[in-house]
Amino acid sequence: MKKNVNLHYFINSIPVAAFVLSIILHIYGFNLFINLEKYNILHFFAESAINIVAASIFLLIHYSYPYESKTRYVVSGSLFLSTVVTNIFHTYYSFNGNTFLGVLTSNLVYFTLALTIFLSSILPERPLSKNRWIVNVIPSFFILYNIIFISRNSHINSTTDTIIKDFIGNQGGINVAASLLCLFSFIAIVLRHKRNRQIENIYLENGITFLLFSLAQKLLSSAPNDIYSIASLLFKLASICFIFKTYFVINIKKPYKKLDEARKYAEELNSIKTDFMVNLSHELRTPINIILNAVKLIRLRERNISYLRSIEKNCHRLNKVCQNLILFSEIENDCIQIKKSETDVIFMIDGILEEAEEIADKKKLDINFDFEERDIIITDAQKLKTIILNLISNAIKYAPIGGTVNITLRINENLELQVLNNGPVITDREKNRIYDKFYKSKDRSLPSTEGLGIGLYISKKYAEILGGQLETVICGGFTGHSLKIPVIKSDRLTSDEYAYDITGFFTDIG
Known part of the structure; x- marks a missing residue:
């Protein structure tokens, strides 16, 4: 675990160091641009990857028992679905030259991711109602409706347009809100798990750090194809990958680890039970054989013969129980040998x-x-x-x-x-x-x-x-x-062995 924590600090230092370097370069007026066509290809593949990962998280949450019915995970899953919807619009508007709506949807993606992380860190795990599909649909429907409404009505007057741009523009209030949500989430997770650093919380902290500094890199960007914008895009992709890893550990790795531990524990218990039965059989057979031999010697005298027969009969019954237990243990442990x-x-x-x-x-x-x-x-x-x-x-x-x-x-x-x-x-x-x-x-x-x-x-x-x-x-x-x-x-007319010890086998009947 200590190794994971150290690696976590190292990973968190990557976007921090990159941002510090970016500030220094920005102060000295350094910037680097790549070919716009190549940027578009990179942008398309990065956004597609983000959509695939976000959709995977939604499906992972939606079909993982018992998380698919818990408030924290249902709400998170619905917001990841909203992220996919928003990001599809962002990709569409970006490649169709609509700068305003491209920026709008990009900032909404950041805000939705930040809100998802924040809610997942504060919401309880209590079960949600059976109609959880409503929770999955409402955020996506709300975002879809607002994107379509804004895209059709943002030209109504300059005042409306200015307000919208001021709030959701490249350095608008929505980015500030997303940044604050990231900070609050990070603090909440660190404080809640200060004494018990689970690996999934470490991955979530990595995701928050990359998302926060992805937003920070956007502040330095002057064009969509400059080095700061590319860094912001890659950090956003890294962020959602770490978030996916968080839910992968919670929904798949940890439950299967618990199942594997339960299986090993059951096997250990079964082994203990089998050993106990074998030991019990041998422990019972030893005094039984001693009693039987003593009975055979005592029977030389005629006195109390009926009692001795009763002792002998019940010894044979116990012997049969012991023999069956031994045979049963051999079958259960798959250690039977065939001797023809x-x-x-x-x-x-x-x-x-x-x-x-x-x-x-x-x-x-x-x-x-x-x-x-x-x-x-x-x-x-x-x-x-x-x-x-x-x-x-x-x-x-x-x-x-x-x-x-x-x-x-x-x-x-x-x-x-x-x-x-x-x-x-x-x-x-x-x-x-x-x-x-x-x-x-x-x-x-x-x-x-x-x-x-x-x-x-x-x-x-x-x-x-x-x-x-x-x-x-x-x-x-x-x-x-x-x-x-x-x-x-066999071609022979007689067998090699006639020693079939069945004495007392039928003593448990009648």
């Missing part, structure tokens, strides 16, 4: 059904597993096991007492697995949300179940990671899920 191996899917599903046998008997479920050939496939066994476990677990959860669960497996170029039950049908509204993380159905007719609501979310993400898809299926009174993933069949 030769896998016997039928053997895997048989093991899962064997583990679910107790809860299936308790609910008197009829579980049918239909498959064709026993093929060994090459895929990520752990991720496939997680998907199948969640699908079968959900089917058993939502199947009614005495209901049916149908599992169908087909293996060709793709592994196609359907797990359906004859429980409540998944509604169209639920179809779109059932795979969302943390989503749990609000349907009170469904059986109450435990869990975090991330099982199907993990399953869908794993299916996508394996290059496949997981979808909801409703068919002939049955509802459930269909998994389809590309696989490669």
